[in-house]
Amino acid sequence: MVKKSLMICLIGLMSIAAKAETYYVDSSAGNDQLSGQSETQAWKSLQKVNSVKFMPGDRVLFKRGGIWRGQLVPKGNGTIEKLLIFSAYGKGALPVIAADGKFQDAVLLKNISNLLFEFFDISNTDTLVQEQNTGPVGVRILSEDIGTISNIRLSGLYIHDINGDNKKGSKEGNGIFWDCRGPKPSNIENLIIENCRLLRVDRNGIRGNGTFAFRNNWFPNKNLVIRGCTLEDIGGDGIVIKAFDGALVELNKLFYTRTRAKDNAVGIWPHSSDHTIIQYNEVAYTKNVNWANDGQSFDIDGNCNHTIIQNNYSHDNEGGFMLVISDAIDEKSRMTTNNIIRNNLSVNDGNNRRRLFNFALVTDHTRVSGNIFYNQSAEPFKMELIDIEHGIPKDIVFEDNLFLYSGGVIGMFTKSAEQYRAITWKNNVFKGNIKGKSNLLQVTETKSNSVSNKNLNEYPWMFLKSLNLKK
Template identity: 60%
Template sequence: MININTLTGFNFYACTLALLTAVLFCADVNGQKKTSRAANYYVDSKKGDDNFNGRSSKKPWKSLEKVNKTSFAPGDSVLFSRGGVWQGQLVPASSGGAGKSIVFASYGKGEKPLIQANGNTRDAVLIRNQSYIVVRDLALTNKDEKVKEQKTGPTGVRVFSEDFGTISNINLAGLYIHDVNGDNKKGSKEGNGIFWECAGPKQSNIENLVIEDCLLELVDRNGIRGNGTFGIRTNWFPNKNLVIRNCELRDIGGDGIVIKAFDGALVEHNKLFYNRMRAKDNAVGIWPHSSDNTVIQYNEVAFTQNNDWSNDGQSFDIDGNCKNTVIQYNYSHDNDGGFMLVISDAINKDNIVTQNNVIRYNLSVNDGLKRKRLFNFAGVTDSTSVTGNIFYNDTQQEMAIELADIEVGIPKNVVFNDNSFVFAGNTTGVFLKSPKQYKPVMFSGNQLTGNIAGKDNLVNLVDKVETGASRNAQFPQVSSFPWKFLPEKCRTENSGFPQTIYSEMTGK
């Protein structure tokens, strides 16, 4: 369990143990030792025949129906031919075992095996009430060409624990999920690239879910998201141990990655470009909801849209009913709605106050230009520490960006400590809220450089360090910041640092 203290940071020993546990879990799933009883089954959409035994690549099966009707033994592998195309749905019929997952993967050369649901089934892959399952190196689509938006909640992959209790040890790796045309409005009709959910009446959840090395693009509405019947505090039976790493998401209709109803999630080394491309309601790059002990680190989030002056559009959000969230070592740039949202749901018996939030050592460049804000606090949240971040803006457009937008309730115990706010262009950073609203916000030891106005509204402004209002303010010294996720060139060069990061990280 990750123990977080918002004023002093979190317990690194506990965090290391948690991460090590996640690594060991992945090694167990991917590095399984097969016994002599394990078998390989081959499936070829062009040369296969369901009357074959499927035990060799020379006599492969042909159809998904044959695969779905077969109960495989722990340790078995089902291999689809590269270059093959299947219409329909993959539904594993049996579970693997500890160290002997059932693997659905590929063989041969060429493009990844493609499963096209075409809107005829809700999911291209459905893992329902099964454990110890690996699905990797497949391509998945779910586009109904007859409609603009499917109203059925279509997905690429759905992991579903339904009236079952606990399912566990699911690994989704190396998947290419694209062209899912679900509804872009929040609700049961919205589409997802990867989706997990739990339903009753029996309390049911998912443990040890790993999503890694996946590419998702042109998905409406959400990239990677979950839902949880048992994520409310009066019926609290959360999922446990989620890892999302090394994934890339592009051109997502609404939300990028949503950690829903999990206790213990690690989201790291992901790249998200162009979120909220078509949704008109709230959407953010990466955010937890109804989740405890979440770590979000070493991610790049960019170009989240907010063209209609509506809510959200930030790179990150710590949302309602959450506690003990750490957002650290991330690179955020060019997100229309800003860098960060911190919000609580309506406080009642089902929802706790969003609390114990740590936001530290992140780099934000030119965030918030459309919505004209950097941070947004909404509702009554408690204990948020914002430490050691750099917020840089060199936009030449003459406009004002609210640095700490407070609305719909006043947060408690917010500390901005040892951050650098640098406005080096013609844009001005402003503190426009009333002293009453800023009263619970402590600003301590921050460097405020360039065009920053309204500091007199800050009630608790101590140990301030200002270097003037020069329009030629340079990017601050970064050698002391532990951004190991950046290329070495970016960590050693200060001249043109934001541009260097941008070119190195995006290849542009």
């Protein structure tokens, strides 16, 4: 009987220990001396929250309308069945976490797995300086000397006003940043970033680092989804897929990136990543005011393999539509290869840099098919349609694309026969103000207009309705 009673007590204690709790945090009426386990017993400060190690299934809720100045560093983990949740309660504006430049990261999610983090207003502005030189971040996901952290979801965040340096390097700021450090190889698996808004971030909107992205030290992150986010007025790069094997970037809107950076920056691009899919995004008004190399809507960058860019709407990006490039090829970095660029709509791209495509250094096996490249700009100037520089790419095929230049812009093919030898042309349509086709090699052309084959109720072809583009 004694053993049976003891067993019943132990089971009861385990049940109590496993019970998930809900904690409330109220910046105006809270008190850190209270239990935090009801709205009337709410905690007050970030310091109190940071001091507690939370358990699977716990919910930590911040009162809407509240303002917390400082840094949030959650502790604890969830499980796949019982996530650790940080969210909001009440009515009104999102709860504010403002680091004010006093911390590198407004929110630091370090070595945490099975976490849902949602519905916060996050900023990191030092009003005393024009640019912080500390690499300020809104939300950092950090896997450090741990192996693998997994199953992290960021949702419904408003991240804004981060005044980092706009030069590439350690001082640049980021809205959302994933970070992996050693010495033990460490990575992130199953990261979802959804329905977030980023505004006025210098330098980068959403990106990460590449500590284990070199091919001789390859321990990539796995399974990234960036979906339904809006990025506006980003000083440099918009979304950079760094050191991931298996990323999906879809249904995002990026307006006015590279607004302040003077070095290379693009709307959406992978680097040191494999099996990336970028689809159903709208990228517009990427800047290129200084004739720099970038400013495109998309880029397939160095050390990448099996990238697909499809069904996107790209318009009014000053640097062009697409960059395809390799880094230096060595034991650390493989040639960029197996690229697919299909079924995209490009409108008025490249008008300032005056080129549409840029192939740089030596890349291999790029398929460009089913796209419409349309320019109706009235200003008269010449635009290089396919720019090839710093090396000859291998095995490029353009098939079933429509190039239509109907305004004052003249689309040009002016490269050498040696450069164009890498490109095979199959069943493309060239209409309007296009010159230099005689310079191309291996060309087959069709008279049929590929617009008639598009379903104008599908993305991105639905935008053709407003262009008065004749079938």
